[in-house]
Each structure stands twice: as structure tokens, then as C-alpha cells.
Amino acid sequence: MKRTINDFEPILPPGWESCLEAAISAAIHAPNHRRTEPWRFYLLGEESKGRVCALNAELVASNRGEEAGRDKFRxxxxxxxxxxxxxxxxxDFDDGGIGGGWDMGDPMGMAREDYAACCCAVQNLWLSLHSRGIGTKWTTGAVNFDDRFADAVGFRMKEEFTVGTIWFGTPVHTPSPPAKRMGLENVLTKVN
Ligand SMILES: Cc1cc2nc3c(=O)[nH]c(=O)nc-3n(C[C@H](O)[C@H](O)[C@H](O)COP(=O)(O)O)c2cc1C
Known part of the structure; x- marks a missing residue:
């Protein structure tokens, strides 16, 4: 079973790049109601990773002090x-008069549909990498939604928003599944 991985070996495994390409190919076959293909993927190199880590360290330091920022950076x-x-x-997408516009509050709107499709894409990616022995962690935090994050990565906040930062690599160990508060009896309703 796929688990969120928190600890990675320091070096990516041989062949990781082709595994990642296969995973992105799986990702872009996610269900996508209006065929908008809304997902974009940015593979960070050392420089952009450094910029993101430095920005995050700055945010952490401003909340929890310099030492916490330095520790997070490391x-x-x-x-x-x-x-x-x-x-x-x-x-600005022409929805052909279906309505909705770009409003997460509208259940029929494009915003929800596209975000849902992107989440499915991430899950496809995640499972594909997992099947090749590469572990992942989906992260979202304040840094992802800071304007400077988009600059550090190389996209425009006006045009795209972050679904997540996906960390990947060889797992040092795989955690056991988190305890669930609810079982099937709590979540499954059989309706006649
Ligand atoms: C949209 C999304 C954002 C997440 N962001 C974080 C995060 O910022 N930090 C974190 O530790 N885990 C994050 N996770 C991973 C969850 O914590 C993880 O899925 C959960 O603990 C269950 O563990 P499992 O994936 O091994 O089942 C995120 C998951 C999703 C779907």
C-alpha cells in the first residue's frame, strides 16, 4: 500500500528521470471533465530548490525565529x-455557456472540476512512482501560496496556482498506515 514518505535517501535512484516521465504520463491521463488539461509540472533543479527552501526558511524564521528557519532550510x-x-x-476559459466561471464555491464550475482533475493527476503520479520503488510526499504550506514561490519556481500566480509540492526519492523506511478514525461501517451507506 502506498504511504506518505517522510525520510528519503540523499541521492535519487538510477533511472529516476525516466520513472518520473512515466509517472507524469500517467498523471496526465487523469480524469478531466472538460478536457482542459489544467495540470502543469515543474521539476526543480538545485537552484530553484534552493530558492524555494530559502523562501520557506524566511517564512519560518519570521514566525519561529532564525534558528528554526535555518533548521528547516537544512x-x-x-x-x-x-x-x-x-x-x-x-x-477566461470559454465554458460554452455551461456557467460557473472560475469559482471554487460553484459545484458545477470549472475551478472545482480542474482542481479535482489535478488532484487525480497527483494520485496517478504518486502511484506510478510508488510502483517503481520511488516514494513521495505531497506537501502544501504557506510557502506554496506566497507570490514569491511562483517566481522562485517560474510560473505566474495570476495564471496558475499550486496544487502541491511533491517530494520524491528512495524511502529510508515506509511508515505503517495511519490509524483511521472511521471504518467501512462509518463511511459506506448502502442505499436500497
Ligand atoms: C492536498 C494534500 C496536502 C498535503 N500536505 C501535507 C503537508 O503539508 N505536510 C504533511 O506532512 N503531509 C501532507 N500531506 C500528506 C498527508 O499528511 C498524508 O496523506 C496523511 O498523513 C496520510 O498518510 P498516507 O498518505 O501515508 O496515507 C498532504 C496530502 C494532501 C492530499
Whole structure:
């Protein structure tokens, strides 16, 4: 069973790049109601990773002090694989009169549909990497939604928003499944 991985070996495994390409091919076959193909993927190299880690360290330091910022910087820089997944904002998308516009509050709107499709894409990616022995962690935090994050990664916040930063690499160990508060009896309703 796929689990969120927190500890990665420092070096990516041989062949990781072709595994990642296969995973992105799986990702872009996710269900996508209006065929908008809203997902974008940014594979970070050392420089952009450094910019993101430095920005995050700055945010952490301003909340919890310089030492906490430095510690976070060191821990984030140790993560070997970085992939940022974004969703294209479809504000100007011609919906053919279906309505909805770009409003997460509208259940029939493009915003929800596209974000849902991007989340499915991430899950496809995640499972594909897992099947090749590469572990992942989906992260979202304040840094992802800071304007300077988009600059550090190389996209425009006006045009795309972050779905998640996907860390990847060889797992040092695989955690056991988290305890669930609810079992089938709590979540499954059989309706006659
Ligand atoms: C949208 C999304 C954002 C997440 N962001 C974080 C995060 O910022 N930090 C974190 O530790 N885990 C994050 N996770 C991973 C969850 O914590 C993880 O899936 C959960 O603990 C269950 O563990 P499992 O994936 O091994 O089942 C995120 C998951 C999703 C779907």
C-alpha cells in the first residue's frame, strides 16, 4: 500500500528521470471533465530548490525565529526530488455557456472540476512512482501560496496556482498506515 514518505535517501535512484516521465504520463491521463488539461509540472533543479527552501526558511524564521528557519532550510535541502504541480486558472476559459466561471464555491464550475482533475493527476503520479520503488510526499504550506514561490519556481500566480509540492526519492523506511478514525461501517451507506 502506498504511504506518505517522510525520510528519503540523499541521492535519487538510477533511472529516476525516466520513472518520473512515466509517472507524469500517467498523471496526465487523469480524469478531466472538460478536457482542459489544467495540470502543469515543474521539476526543480538545485537552484530553484534552493530558492524555494530559502523562501520557506524566511517564512519560518519570521514566525519561529532564525534558528528554526535555518533548521528547516537544512531539512528541506536534504530532500532529493522536487516536483511542483500547479493548476491553470481557467478564468477566461470559454465554458460554452455551461456557467460557473472560475469559482471554487460553484459545484458545477470549472475551478472545482480542474482542481479535482489535478488532484487525480497527483494520485496517478504518486502511484506510478510508488510502483517503481520511488516514494513521495505531497506537501502544501504557506510557502506554496506566497507570490514569491511562483517566481522562485517560474510560473505566474495570476495564471496558475499550486496544487502541491511533491517530494520524491528512495524511502529510508515506509511508515505503517495511519490509524483511521472511521471504518467501512462509518463511511459506506448502502442505499436500497
Ligand atoms: C492536498 C494534500 C496536502 C498535503 N500536505 C501535507 C503537508 O503539508 N505536510 C504533511 O506532512 N503531509 C501532507 N500531506 C500528506 C498527508 O499528511 C498524508 O496523506 C496523511 O498523513 C496520510 O498518510 P498516507 O498518505 O501515508 O496515507 C498532504 C496530502 C494532501 C492530499
Amino acid at each position: 531539512r528541506w535541502m536534504a530532500v532529493p526530488g522536487w516536483l511542483v504541480v500547479t493548476c491553470v486558472r481557467g478564468r
